[in-house]
Amino acid sequence: MGLIRTLAMMLALALASPAWTQSAAPTGNAAPLRADDLGVWLDGVLPYALAQASIAGAVVVVVDQQGIVLQRGYGVADTQTRRPVSPTETLFRPGSISKLLTFTAVMQQVERGALDLDTDINAYLDFEIPPFDGPPITLRHILTHTPGFEESLRYIFTDPAEGPMPLADYVRRALPNRVFPAGTVPAYSNYASSLAGYIVESSSGMAFNDYIADNIFAPLGMANSTFEQPLPARLAPQMSRGYADTSQPARPFEILSAAPAGALSATGADMGRFMVAHLNQGRDLLDPATAEIMQTYRAPKIDGLNGMALGFYEKEVNGRRAIGHGGDTLGFHSDLTLFPEDGVGLYISLNSTGNNGASFALRQLLLEQFADRYLPEVGAKDVVPGVDAATAAAHLDLVSGSYIASRGSFTNFLSFGGFLGQVTLGKTADGKLSFPLLDTLGLGPFDWVEVAPFIWQDRFSSQTVAAEVVDGQVLRVSTDIYSPVTVLLPTTIWQDVRLWGPLLGLALVIVALQAVLWPVRQTVRRSFGIPLILPPSHLWMYRLTGIFSIGILLAVMGWAVFLGAVSAQVTLLGGGLDWLINGLRILLPAAAIGLALAATAHLALSLQRGGAWVAHLGRILLLLSALVILWTIFTYHLYGLDLRF
Numbered sequence: 001m002g003l004i005r006t007l008a009m010m011l012a013l014a015l016a017s018p019a020w021t022q023s024a025a026p027t028g029n030a031a032p033l034r035a036d037d038l039g040v041w042l043d044g045v046l047p048y049a050l051a052q053a054s055i056a057g058a059v060v061v062v063v064d065q066q067g068i069v070l071q072r073g074y075g076v077a078d079t080q081t082r083r084p085v086s087p088t089e090t091l092f093r094p095g096s097i098s099k100l101l102t103f104t105a106v107m108q109q110v111e112r113g114a115l116d117l118d119t120d121i122n123a124y125l126d127f128e129i130p131p132f133d134g135p136p137i138t139l140r141h142i143l144t145h146t147p148g149f150e151e152s153l154r155y156i157f158t159d160p161a162e163g164p165m166p167l168a169d170y171v172r173r174a175l176p177n178r179v180f181p182a183g184t185v186p187a188y189s190n191y192a193s194s195l196a197g198y199i200v201e202s203s204s205g206m207a208f209n210d211y212i213a214d215n216i217f218a219p220l221g222m223a224n225s226t227f228e229q230p231l232p233a234r235l236a237p238q239m240s241r242g243y244a245d246t247s248q249p250a251r252p253f254e255i256l257s258a259a260p261a262g263a264l265s266a267t268g269a270d271m272g273r274f275m276v277a278h279l280n281q282g283r284d285l286l287d288p289a290t291a292e293i294m295q296t297y298r299a300p301k302i303d304g305l306n307g308m309a310l311g312f313y314e315k316e317v318n319g320r321r322a323i324g325h326g327g328d329t330l331g332f333h334s335d336l337t338l339f340p341e342d343g344v345g346l347y348i349s350l351n352s353t354g355n356n357g358a359s360f361a362l363r364q365l366l367l368e369q370f371a372d373r374y375l376p377e378v379g380a381k382d383v384v385p386g387v388d389a390a391t392a393a394a395h396l397d398l399v400s401g402s403y404i405a406s407r408g409s410f411t412n413f414l415s416f417g418g419f420l421g422q423v424t425l426g427k428t429a430d431g432k433l434s435f436p437l438l439d440t441l442g443l444g445p446f447d448w449v450e451v452a453p454f455i456w457q458d459r460f461s462s463q464t465v466a467a468e469v470v471d472g473q474v475l476r477v478s479t480d481i482y483s484p485v486t487v488l489l490p491t492t493i494w495q496d497v498r499l500w501g502p503l504l505g506l507a508l509v510i511v512a513l514q515a516v517l518w519p520v521r522q523t524v525r526r527s528f529g530i531p532l533i534l535p536p537s538h539l540w541m542y543r544l545t546g547i548f549s550i551g552i553l554l555a556v557m558g559w560a561v562f563l564g565a566v567s568a569q570v571t572l573l574g575g576g577l578d579w580l581i582n583g584l585r586i587l588l589p590a591a592a593i594g595l596a597l598a599a600t601a602h603l604a605l606s607l608q609r610g611g612a613w614v615a616h617l618g619r620i621l622l623l624l625s626a627l628v629i630l631w632t633i634f635t636y637h638l639y640g641l642d643l644r645f
């Protein structure tokens with residue numbers, strides 16, 4: 001985390017600059033939100049921060065209700081040509097911030113009477129979303145990320161050579177299973193957001209791209225923005241390249257079939273126009289009453305944490321209510337934040353992920369320091385214990401454990417990723433809350449204090465962790481960074497990676513040893529002419545355990561190849577690796593079942609021959625290993641031919 005600490009230190013040093021010292025006295029007075037002050041501050045922070053983080057370029061826009069206060073480009077849009085970033089000309093991909101435009105379009109249609117927030121969305125579709133436990137899905141659920149869908153990844157990215165899948169095809173083919181009753185569990189959904197765009201098409205009678213162009217871009221003068229993929233000829237030369245970091249080649253222009261969820265390309269200046277419209281009660285986009293509903297609605301949430309408005313994340317920054325949205329593609333990382341009561345907005349977009357994922361920490365730290373400088377703390381809260389020491393210790397014991405994120409896959413083979421990616425909460429040596437997930441984001445160190453029952457506040461930042469507990473049972477946990485769209489659900493003992501992870505690892509080691517040692521032993525015996533003295537039935541079972549172990553080992557290696565290929569080229573999820581996925585989901589369970597049966601038979605035959613139990617230990621371990629692997633296969637759906645994921 002050295003790089004992240006460096007970034008934090010640089011921003012802290014910026015606070016100590018002469019301009020800041022003069023305007024941010026201990027009384028808490030705000031610095032003037034003027035272009036000159038903003039320019040001095042940002043110019044002193046971002047160029048060096050980008051260089052240290054290996055980020056090629058950035059655009060920053062600050063607005064108030066009167067318009068754009070400052071728009072500034074930093075670094076380059078292309079590391080080869082060294083084309084500089086221009087806030088008025090260079091297009092960035094703001095990723096999921098695109099959803100704010102899609103959801104604004106939904107609210108326009110609600111305002112015009114074509115849609116209703118609380119009607120079953122099947123009324124607007126020409127195909128059916130199957131029923132599930134609880135009420136039907138409504139647009140209010142979609143705009144608050146509570147429709148209850150699991151993740152849908154198969155068609156989200158498309159090969160650039162093929163172009164995007166038509167939206168009407170995407171929403172049918174990518175339809176994920178519902179895993180939570182609608183309105184109950186925040187679980188971020190790109191699919192549902194795309195479904196909202198399709199509903200706009202249905203209600204307006206216009207293609208989604210055309211609707212956005214006519215009803216959002218045109219009224220606001222966003223002439224350098226588009227949802228079209230690939231880019232139209234007039235805008236293509238203005239597009240920034242996206243990078244992992246400045247040492248890597250540029251990524252190709254990403255094609256998203258889930259276009260309403262993240263396909264926007266826009267300049268910083270155009271995003272500023274969009275922010276100004278929402279700071280002025282939806283001016284030129286929505287009636288004030290509609291904008292008020294969109295910005296002030298508060299979805300149910302865990303007490304003490306941020307929640308969702310309609311399409312906007314809620315945030316609390318320095319005691320002030322803010323709303324906004326983040327956005328990430330493979331090459332671009334962005335954040336948009338509005339302070340409606342203060343009439344101020346900040347947008348930052350980076351065209352590289354940076355070293356150690358520095359883009360996330362950089363944009364988060366920039367927002368916090370922007371607020372400290374121009375929107376200082378209102379009614380500062382003392383971080384003091386709200387429960388006694390014994391109660392705090394009991395609460396920590398209760399919430400300690402493994403959790404799985406509500407945003408993820410649950411009914412297909414990708415659910416194994418949820419098993420590997422479980423989040424742990426625990427207790428430090430000095431009896432404080434330990435939340436390793438947040439530590440990895442580079443925003444720490446943290447010193448958590450339980451300020452109210454099951455609400456922990458960090459002494460050093462505005463970060464909060466909270467749990468919802470009913471009748472002594474933890475229902476969910478989250479942190480205010482993710483709480484509007486994702487919560488953590490406690491695992492059962494049959495899912496807990498702390499138990500089953502080591503068991504699975506040990507099982508694979510034992511099977512791998514059998515797979516490797518069986519042919520080695522055979523080769524050695526043949527070389528020295530040493531026969532294996534076993535009855536024929538024993539000999540065949542012995543050979544079969546070796547053959548099936550090799551099958552399992554090959555399948556595991558195949559899954560590793562799959563993960564590597566998808567990491568390098570995510571569009572392969574769209575069909576390019578179907579043969580491998582299906583092959584592995586046949587080979588792995590077949591080999592595991594075969595090993596379990598062969599190991600059982602081999603052990604039974606060996607027990608019939610008698611002898612000390614130690615002589616049978618290897619066969620017992622092999623059988624137990626096969627059973628652990630089978631448990632994993634059937635628990636995490638690593639079998640079958642269904643390609644909906």
